[in-house]
Amino acid sequence: MKRHFGLLSQYLIGVLFGVGLIISGMSNPQKILGFLDLAGTWDPSLIFVMAGAVIVGLGGFYVVSKRTEAFFGDALHIPQRRDISKPLIIGSLIFGSGWGIAGFCPGPAIVALGAGHLKALVFVLAMLAGMALCDRFFGAHKHAV
Secondary structure (H helix, E strand, O other), rough: HHHHHHHHHHHHHHHHHHHHHHHHHHOOHHHHHHHHHOOOOOOOOOOOHHHHHHHHHHHHHHHHOOOOOOOOOOOOOOOOOOOOOOOHHHHHHHHHHHHHHHHOOHHHHHHHHOOOOOHHHHHHHHHHHHHHHHHHHHHHHHHHH
């Protein structure tokens, strides 16, 4: 029974996250690209979305730091590494480049795909291909860490 509540809560949190992305404009690549266009028609509204996300995230991390298991009894896996590694920097650069080129990051791209946007389909397919390539060529590194 706990498993069903866990899955239901994960689904509802995902729906809430998707609705938040739509309301905030994060699933609209033009809004993202407008935020990144510092020399042109810069749209600073995304700063408020990011600030709100950071505040919610900090609250979530605080709550989780006081727990030993997940809310529905599953194991709680909190990353312990704090170092800045070469793969982290390279991955961040690739992520940021993709975000700047396409105006999507993974969550908003999936929301936009669900809304039927063709550009999101292209992005999600490229993202899945990149994930498969990364797992194929760097999977051993991931498991060695």
